[in-house]
Amino acid sequence: MNANNNRMYSYYFLLPAGIIYFVFFLFPTLMSFFYSMTWWTLTDWEFIGFENFITFFESPSLRIGFRNTLFFAGTAVTGKVILGLLIAVFLTSKIRNKDMLRSIVFFPVLISAIAVGATFGVLMHPTDGIINNGLNLIGLPSVDWLGNPNLAIFSVAFTDIWRGVGIATVIFIAGIMAIPGDYKEALKIDGGNTFQEFRHIILPLSRPAMNTVIILALIDGLRNFDLVWAMTGGGPGFSSDVLASIIYKQYASGFYGLATAGNVILFFFVACIAFPVFKFINRKEVDL
Amino acid sequence: MKTFSWVSVSSALLLSVGLIGCSGGESSSSDGGSGGGDEPVELEFLVADSVNTRGLEAVAEAAEEELNISVTFDIRPGGPEGENVVKTRLATGEIADMMIYNAGALLETINPTRNFVDLSEEPYMDKMMENYKETVSFGDGVYGVPSQSSNVGGWLYNKTIYEELGLEIPETWDELMENMQAVKDAGYTAAVGAFDEISRTQIPVLADYYNVQKLAPDFAEEYTAGDAKFADTPAALRSFEKAYELGPGGNDFYNEDFNATTHEQGMAMLATGEAAHFANLSNVLPTIEDNHPKQVENIGIFPQPADGEHEPGFTVWMPNAILISQSSENKEAAKKWVEFYMSDEGQRIFAENFDSIGPYVVEGVEIPDDAYAAVKQMQPYFDEGRTAPALEFVSPIKGANLPQILSEVGGGFMSPEEGAEMYDQDAERQAQQLGIEDW
Numbered sequence: 001m002n003a004n005n006n007r008m009y010s011y012y013f014l015l016p017a018g019i020i021y022f023v024f025f026l027f028p029t030l031m032s033f034f035y036s037m038t039w040w041t042l043t044d045w046e047f048i049g050f051e052n053f054i055t056f057f058e059s060p061s062l063r064i065g066f067r068n069t070l071f072f073a074g075t076a077v078t079g080k081v082i083l084g085l086l087i088a089v090f091l092t093s094k095i096r097n098k099d100m101l102r103s104i105v106f107f108p109v110l111i112s113a114i115a116v117g118a119t120f121g122v123l124m125h126p127t128d129g130i131i132n133n134g135l136n137l138i139g140l141p142s143v144d145w146l147g148n149p150n151l152a153i154f155s156v157a158f159t160d161i162w163r164g165v166g167i168a169t170v171i172f173i174a175g176i177m178a179i180p181g182d183y184k185e186a187l188k189i190d191g192g193n194t195f196q197e198f199r200h201i202i203l204p205l206s207r208p209a210m211n212t213v214i215i216l217a218l219i220d221g222l223r224n225f226d227l228v229w230a231m232t233g234g235g236p237g238f239s240s241d242v243l244a245s246i247i248y249k250q251y252a253s254g255f256y257g258l259a260t261a262g263n264v265i266l267f268f269f270v271a272c273i274a275f276p277v278f279k280f281i282n283r284k285e286v287d288l
Numbered sequence: 289m290k291t292f293s294w295v296s297v298s299s300a301l302l303l304s305v306g307l308i309g310c311s312g313g314e315s316s317s318s319d320g321g322s323g324g325g326d327e328p329v330e331l332e333f334l335v336a337d338s339v340n341t342r343g344l345e346a347v348a349e350a351a352e353e354e355l356n357i358s359v360t361f362d363i364r365p366g367g368p369e370g371e372n373v374v375k376t377r378l379a380t381g382e383i384a385d386m387m388i389y390n391a392g393a394l395l396e397t398i399n400p401t402r403n404f405v406d407l408s409e410e411p412y413m414d415k416m417m418e419n420y421k422e423t424v425s426f427g428d429g430v431y432g433v434p435s436q437s438s439n440v441g442g443w444l445y446n447k448t449i450y451e452e453l454g455l456e457i458p459e460t461w462d463e464l465m466e467n468m469q470a471v472k473d474a475g476y477t478a479a480v481g482a483f484d485e486i487s488r489t490q491i492p493v494l495a496d497y498y499n500v501q502k503l504a505p506d507f508a509e510e511y512t513a514g515d516a517k518f519a520d521t522p523a524a525l526r527s528f529e530k531a532y533e534l535g536p537g538g539n540d541f542y543n544e545d546f547n548a549t550t551h552e553q554g555m556a557m558l559a560t561g562e563a564a565h566f567a568n569l570s571n572v573l574p575t576i577e578d579n580h581p582k583q584v585e586n587i588g589i590f591p592q593p594a595d596g597e598h599e600p601g602f603t604v605w606m607p608n609a610i611l612i613s614q615s616s617e618n619k620e621a622a623k624k625w626v627e628f629y630m631s632d633e634g635q636r637i638f639a640e641n642f643d644s645i646g647p648y649v650v651e652g653v654e655i656p657d658d659a660y661a662a663v664k665q666m667q668p669y670f671d672e673g674r675t676a677p678a679l680e681f682v683s684p685i686k687g688a689n690l691p692q693i694l695s696e697v698g699g700g701f702m703s704p705e706e707g708a709e710m711y712d713q714d715a716e717r718q719a720q721q722l723g724i725e726d727w
Contacts, residue, residue, distance in 0.1 A: 147547030252372045
């Protein structure tokens with residue numbers, strides 16, 4: 001490229017997008033850094049330095065919140081990658097009703113998280129829920145899925161996997177379909193079986209798809225709020241609180257400065273995890 | 289570089305336009321509004337979905353004929369979610385002309401002196417009972433009028449089960465425990481646990497305040513000053529212990545699925561005779577009547593007893609307040625409406641149509657003869673002075689996480705001592721955020 005080519009379009013073309021980016025993203029973000037250091041009632045503010053951050057870190061449920069957030073994100077990523085990949089391999093193989101099955105797998109993605117949460121809340125009801133009734137039917141004892149503080153976050157994570165695996169599957173299907181047929185042909189000529197095809201062709205060559213799934217699921221999991229709120233409200237007590245639900249509760253109590261400080265913490269928390277992971281997995285990407 | 293400066297200049301311009309727009313909205317609130325009968329005025333009235341509007345609707349109908357001021361009710365969610373709606377709408381200047389909000393500690397959190405119209409000069413002020421006025425007074429102003437009758441916190445109980453098992457109204461906490469054990473042994477649910485509606489987990493502690501203030505008369509004052517805490521005041525800690533004793537950590541009196549039971553289901557359990565007790569506020573009676581019209585007369589109420597140091601008495605919840613927004617464009621009309629509501633005629637219409645859930649706090653307004661049986665049961669306590677306002681009406685400090693903490697204590701996952709300590713920390717944060725000194 002020569003210098004002339006670079007000047008073909010004026011930088012002014014960036015202006016509309018730039019303004020929108022500034023007004024709706026950069027400006028609020030910078031303002032939130034400021035307000036996180038204030039005592040703020042939405043109409044008044046008073047600068048108090050890092051006091052909000054200290055208060056936030058002293059919050060009794062915060063340790064549970066960090067642990068649950070990490071656990072939730074970890075489970076969601078693992079579950080979505082493994083299940084998504086397996087379903088995608090199945091749905092790209094030679095089976096009947098492929099299109100219909102793909103639609104069915106994708107269907108949960110279309111339902112709002114609140115509706116999914118409410119539905120699973122009913123399914124997991126300790127005495128009337130269909131899951132426990134099923135367990136009882138085959139002679140197993142009932143489990144208090146959402147009412148047991150040690151179990152609640154598992155139940156929510158499971159529901160999140162059910163809801164999000166459709167997206168993962170679609171991304172994996174696209175990745176697998178993009179693998180050139182030559183490789184498979186070569187494998188067949190060499191007499192490889194299905195497992196070898198999966199191990200040596202599909203797995204390494206769907207790497208870009210997998211990276212996308214990991215990053216999306218990770219960020220989604222770290223900032224999950226709607227599903228937790230709809231299913232347990234962070235309860236029983238604080239046992240299934242994640243960072244986002246803790247922040248929301250501060251906001252709901254009218255502690256706007258404190259809630260903003262929580263959001264700044266969440267922002268850095270997600271950034272500190274997502275960027276290194278992104279770097280790490282991109283380094284391992286294989287060119288097709 | 290040049291490009292960059294253009295971006296910043298134009299976006300700064302855009303922003304300042306936005307900011308001017310905001311401040312314009314605030315200052316443009318003029319005191320217009322006729323409402324003298326010539327031009328019809330329409331007022332927006334923001335109420336929580338849990339509010340029984342029967343009385344208000346009847347008053348609104350009469351007011352429309354009398355004053356040519358019509359009212360449209362705008363329904364918001366109740367609980368913390370609804371408080372959030374109110375706070376956000378106040379901050380963005382989108383609040384309704386009139387609204388109903390808690391009196392006392394919660395009202396203080398939304399800055400009444402700035403957001404609402406001072407009514408202290410209005411003619412009906414003298415009719416409001418002094419102990420109610422205190423809960424809506426801030427600085428020199430009085431900002432609200434009662435939106436209904438008062439109501440009490442205590443134990444609703446099913447009379448049929450009590451008769452069947454030959455039980456008496458308990459005078460001490462041990463007697464209550466014995467009653468519950470008897471109910472449990474008879475195969476009924478001893479006490480409804482409806483922890484899905486998390487705010488109700490607080491009742492065993494909040495309704496115990498009558499006992500706390502009997503045993504530690506200075507608690508509210510010292511608590512507000514930061515000198516007394518729940519964890520180190522035995523009488524107050526006892527409330528947490530009571531909450532613990534009810535649940536699986538103690539005597540396990542709740543229904544098995546208490547964590548997932550909704551408030552509605554809990555009320556049905558009590559009304560249909562599946563369960564014998566439910567710690568609740570008497571303001572749930574109209575809802576029980578709506579869903580179980582035949583059974584509501586079968587429900588009685590008694591106060592949460594102490595350990596025998598004194599006779600039981602009720603903890604009273606002051607009615608929520610009707611407030612007029614400072615930013616309303618129809619302030620005069622709203623004032624006229626409230627004046628009509630507070631007039632003898634207005635209060636008569638209200639009491640006739642509203643299902644009283646406790647004694648009124650406006651002078652001259654009596655509980656009608658056809659009130660709920662449970663409400664009539666309260667009257668002797670009021671006549672004998674065995675009542676005290678709940679802590680949130682005598683102290684501005686109320687931590688936001690009490691429902692969560694008590695769902696852990698009541699669920700048996702946390703000891704009462706831990707719960708009380710955690711709540712003291714929570715209240716401390718509330719005090720800091722409210723800017724109260726000494727905490």
